[in-house]
Amino acid sequence: MESNTDTITLTAQCHCRALTFTSKPIPTTSLPLKATNCHCNSCRHLTGSLRGSTDILWPGPPPQPSDNLKQYAFSPRLNIYFCSHCSTTLFWEDNSTPGVTNYLAFTGVLTPSSPLPLGQNLIEWDAHMFLADTIDGGAVPWLNGLNPPSAAKPRRWLGWREKSKEITSEGYWPEDKNILLSHADNLLHLPEKEGNIPLKCHCGGVDFVLKAGNAQRDLKERQSKGGQLPWFVDPESYKLLGSLDGCSDCRLVSGTEIFAWTFAELKHITFASDPTSPLPLDTTALQSAIGTDPRLGTLSLYPSSQGVQRYHCSTCSAVVFYACDSRPDMVDIAPGLLHAPEGARAERVISWSWGGKLGFGSDMAGTWREHLPAAVEEETEQFRLARRFPKNFRRVVKEQGAAQAVPGGSGQV
Ligand SMILES: [Zn+2]
Ligand SMILES: [Zn+2]
Ligand SMILES: [Zn+2]
Known part of the structure; x- marks a missing residue:
């Protein structure tokens, strides 16, 4: 669909609609927004998603605490904000840089205010990180096509993006096929x-x-x-x-x-x-x-x-x-x-x-x-x-x- 708008806004809204947050106007020329996917154990255990967590830097005002917006201390540096009624996870609060607080929005809750110009992507995933935590690769094998073919595939990192070993081979990770199971492997005969x-x-x-x-x-x-x-x-x-x-x-x-x-x-x-x-x-x-x-x-x-x-x-x-x-x-x-x-x-x-x-x-x-x-x-x-x-x-x-x-x-x- 074509659109004549020069800017869009994003809303981050929970499932029960008790919470809605709106971004600042975003020039469409600055799209796509860059997103990261974290496959670490903690993110999988936080979301329940095999995929872990996926987020962008939130281009809007900080979410204001309210009765419906609940906070969880994920780590000493990171808090999560979610809806106390429907449990939708909406934002990370990142305090890892002294004196700076960044907010990141979960991509799954985002909706643009109007259709994007033809051929324009809203979000481009540029990294899968913490593959090592998954042992078997988790959901990464089917998330390399997240971006349309015109965009680069997300880069893959064993730990933090740009601070750990990057997987540069074309094939699946792990490369050692011996550690992967066969279709028939099950638990029937194990203790x-x-x-x-x-x-x-x-x-x-x-x-x-x-x-x-x-x-x-x-x-x-x-x-x-x-x-x-x-x-x-x-x-x-x-x-x-x-x-x-x-x-x-x-x-x-x-x-x-x-x-x-x-x-x-x-x-x-x-x-x-x-x-x-x-x-x-x-x-x-x-x-x-x-x-x-x-x-x-x-x-x-x-x-x-x-x-x-x-x-x-x-x-x-x-x-x-x-x-x-x-x-x-x-x-x-x-x-x-x-x-x-x-x-x-x-x-x-x-x-x-x-x-x-x-x-x-x-x-x-x-x-x-x-x-x-x-x-x-x-x-x-x-x-x-x-x-x-x-x-x-x-x-x-x-x-x-x-x-x-x-x-x-x-x-x-
Ligand atoms: Zn809700
Ligand atoms: Zn993580
Ligand atoms: Zn819990």
């Missing part, structure tokens, strides 16, 4: 404790365990007795589906474009403080336990639409679960909270659906993010082929036109 994956937010107020190894053994036994596996379980590896999600709601609450989810039955998630006790076994009981069962810690609930519950940490803002009334015995899990020893993608636990259509990618149509779904679809497919992985079970089902319809859900393939 139980190796399959107990901490599910924990940055502040530690939400501290659960995904009993992924026990879940795989349980599901295999269920299958052997003729029982039906849930739609999100790989019928050969018993791993849990991992799917990417382009929807606007998950983008807003996490502050990051291209969210990801994995899925589990509530009976396979326990309390870290009480490891033999599962969480309440259905989503109605889980809702009722908020505020009454101290083992849930800082887990809080935001009913984002009719019959849908989004769970987050009320202290640090991390996205934790998505639940809906039509699927009472399971939740969607924010994979950025998983602490799997093999890496951020938790590939012994999760069977990722790569290639094919990005779920809810159509939410980006007509916006400055319009190019993202096709880029991610292409890059995930290339990554799948390079890894020699077969098409994910759920993608096969979907392409056969037999996908089970789950009304009201998010994070579906």
Whole structure:
């Protein structure tokens, strides 16, 4: 779309719309704004996003504290500002330079005031940093097409941008293929404790365990007795589906474009403080336990639409679960909270659906993010082929036109 405006403004708005911040006028000649993506453990545990955090220097007045704008001390130098109602992460406050305070806005919450001139990008990601924290590369393999082809790919750094080793090779990182798993690797035959994956937010107020190894053994036994596996379980590896999600709601609450989810039955998630006790076994009981069962810690609930519950940490803002009334015995899990020893993608636990259509990618149509779904679809497919992985079970089902319809859900393939 063409526009005659010489300047735009940006708004940063949370999901529930209790908070809206507006930038100064930005000359369109100064676009695109430069963005950084941080894949470090802390950012993944803060947002719940496999992608970590993504931000620009906020070209506007500092956000003013209010009842709805909550602050969290992320580190001695960095604070986070988020909505106390819906938990949308909006800003970083960076005090790392003495006497200077910078504010950075999460890119996922940004909307320009008017359509950009034809061919003009709003944001250009110029760095992926802290790849080393991910061990396996995390979401980086499918985020090199974030920028349109006319722009450079983001540079990749093992730690801080420009202060650590840069990955300059063309291929995927890590380059040593031996440390990556195969499609079939799972937890079935590993000791139980190796399959107990901490599910924990940055502040530690939400501290659960995904009993992924026990879940795989349980599901295999269920299958052997003729029982039906849930739609999100790989019928050969018993791993849990991992799917990417382009929807606007998950983008807003996490502050990051291209969210990801994995899925589990509530009976396979326990309390870290009480490891033999599962969480309440259905989503109605889980809702009722908020505020009454101290083992849930800082887990809080935001009913984002009719019959849908989004769970987050009320202290640090991390996205934790998505639940809906039509699927009472399971939740969607924010994979950025998983602490799997093999890496951020938790590939012994999760069977990722790569290639094919990005779920809810159509939410980006007509916006400055319009190019993202096709880029991610292409890059995930290339990554799948390079890894020699077969098409994910759920993608096969979907392409056969037999996908089970789950009304009201998010994070579906
Ligand atoms: Zn809000
Ligand atoms: Zn980080
Ligand atoms: Zn927390």
